[in-house]
Amino acid sequence: MDGDKKQERKKALETLTRQGILDAVTALLIRDGIQSLTMDRVATEAGVAKGTLYVYFKNKEEVLYAALDASLEPLVVELSALLTGDSAPDAKLEEFSLCHLRFFDEHQDLIRILYYDREKTYSEKHRYTDERYRTSVRQVAAVLDEGVRRGQFAPLDSLKAAAMFIEANIGMVMQRIHGGDYGGVEKDAQQVTDIFMNGLKRRV
Amino acid sequence: MDGDKKQERKKALETLTRQGILDAVTALLIRDGIQSLTMDRVATEAGVAKGTLYVYFKNKEEVLYAALDASLEPLVVELSALLTGDSAPDAKLEEFSLCHLRFFDEHQDLIRILYYDREKTYSEKHRYTDERYRTSVRQVAAVLDEGVRRGQFAPLDSLKAAAMFIEANIGMVMQRIHGGDYGGVEKDAQQVTDIFMNGLKRRV
Amino acid sequence: MDGDKKQERKKALETLTRQGILDAVTALLIRDGIQSLTMDRVATEAGVAKGTLYVYFKNKEEVLYAALDASLEPLVVELSALLTGDSAPDAKLEEFSLCHLRFFDEHQDLIRILYYDREKTYSEKHRYTDERYRTSVRQVAAVLDEGVRRGQFAPLDSLKAAAMFIEANIGMVMQRIHGGDYGGVEKDAQQVTDIFMNGLKRRV
Amino acid sequence: MDGDKKQERKKALETLTRQGILDAVTALLIRDGIQSLTMDRVATEAGVAKGTLYVYFKNKEEVLYAALDASLEPLVVELSALLTGDSAPDAKLEEFSLCHLRFFDEHQDLIRILYYDREKTYSEKHRYTDERYRTSVRQVAAVLDEGVRRGQFAPLDSLKAAAMFIEANIGMVMQRIHGGDYGGVEKDAQQVTDIFMNGLKRRV
DNA sequence: GATGAATGAGTTTTCATTCAT
DNA sequence: TATGAATGAAAACTCATTCAT
8 A cells, every 4th residue: 555655755754844944943053043043044944934833843942942852862862871881980981071072073063052052942841951961960970979889989979070070071072162173082082081080080 | 629529429329320230130130040131120120210221331232241240250350360379280270169169159140140141141242251261261271281380280281171170160060059059168179179180180 | 326325425424524523613612712713723623634624614714604503503493483483472572582591501602602702703794693693683573563563562663672682581691601500491581571571561 | 390290291191192002992993893903003003113002001902901991981980870879770770771872872883892892802811891791780680679679670580680681771772783873862761661660560 | 311101123923724645 | 525734924022222301
């Protein structure tokens, strides 16, 4: 039967429009920032009518939410897999830095959206970005705790150290962006690792 | 002549109004965030007419800019003094952490304005907050360079490490806020210092 | 041949769809009022695609028109039959009240549609509801005229008295609804009849 | 001092704008009905900017509410005074009819707004019109009760009879409008009175 | 300087209707 | 016939800014 095929093609088309909208949002966000993001512009950029946006999304907030979600999904998934994997704690942190820097090396402009526009994007209920952030903090903290248990790291307040670590990575990314650095990710990841690994290490 | 006195009184009154407006902005910013800051509300909160705002400031952007400036001035001045002072590099970093944490311990809500609302606040030309941030990065980097020169710290990319350090401090503040921590600033500052000092230390 | 059968079945199905749409409209009208009636909701409620509505009806107005028509048809037919029947004028009025109250006792929510949403529903050309109302007025007026001719009622402006009578009945229904009365229709019909019969009666 | 004068003039001007808006709403309501009432048109009709509407009223609902309120205020006040006055019950009802007819004779178009657009105008919370209507019903019912107590009227369900009476008066107005009647108010009021007085009268 | 009424461009959102499949 | 994705005109509402007093 070709009913299935039709269904399939239809679904594909739908996804295409939806994705087109999300891409448009991301593009606009990167190009002009969140302040000047209007539904009008999104529609124009996506090449659809304004009304179409409301066919796929309930309101502006949802579009924004979905777009950020889609953009950051890969990073979130990768980091999460990495942190909850089987490697040793120090290896995990090293990987984390590398992964983080690599992602934003390829998607430099997303950092502005992710970290500069943090919180403001959403209404009070919807702090999704923040939730994602909190999850990262907790996962890193778990890794630190494991390191302490294994005697690799000195005892510490793991949640706070985790926040420090993550933010330090962000700082590194931002500094790279500001300095116009492209490439050389490994060296920078190394520096983060060096400082933190030594800083955390149990001192004998 | 009492022309002078009049002039004086006038000036004093003017300063009072101006300050009143800035205080209103800060209060509103802390209370409701940047999204819901309107000139209308500022005027109401300050107890002046809407038109008065435009007597003292060119436009909304300028009001916001001035208010943030006024709020963060003390911190900026203190950090700047500290970083460009005569202490040893490691002592400076330690002081920096302590000072940073202390300030946001007392003005917890300002961190949201300062770091979450970063960039979005201003138009392209006016990245004042960011400028202030860049200055801090440079100053910390200078301290690190000095530390390297003195052989206290291992060689490093000082700008990047500076960004890491500053962001790590911010991470600590945010974690404190999230955890609802009040007080105990010294212990947390100690953890930042511990990790970074050991991390930066020249290894023999 | 089964062409006929096919045709038949087709027609039956068509009628089913059509009726389903009308039922959906009535249900929505009763549930949420006319303000929130959208073609989208009608389609959803009826379980058909939005486009289908336009297969069976020219536009929203026609759907609404047809739905109200279908809902009120029974009452209109009954009242009309009653008023143009063979009973005596006073009996007719008595029956009218009873019938009117009974109908809206069973379909309480329709009164809102019928009398509150009167006129607003339609464009200038289409005052169908109103037309139906005018017909009722004329029919009741004819009954009154007959009563006058027979010497039962005192001479009067029959159209105006008819309007009064009909509206008085509506007033009774609304009061019943407002008071949350269910049942006891006969007693209330009796009061309408009592007042009007005595009021109209030729005084000797 | 002329500070007072200034204040006065200012207030007068404000009231003028406000009243101008309300007049515009009433005019549009009468001319085109409630369906086509848009804030845009109100602004144009009132000769002010759209934004000005929102300076004086919170939203569309409030404008509508205020306009109807202002239009019907005189009638409501007059009827209320009349019904709660010192006259005998039958005189009150007679006066009511006369007053009611007279008002709508002069403001024929308001009846459409008042009675056709009843309820639909407002959101669920705001049934002001309806509240006004309920008050009238109660006041008339009180008059009827008083008539019963005095032995002028036969015992009855006063609230329901009151609703009947009021609606009958509305029916009369609508019939007059439909018939294009102008003037002759007294005769029509007489008919309402005749029918109801005789209908209500205690029968011996 | 101080006021605050008035502005109007700009924004989000709705929804009846169309049309290619 | 039936679909439902797409449309776009129209509506409500916001708010920084101006300007006459």
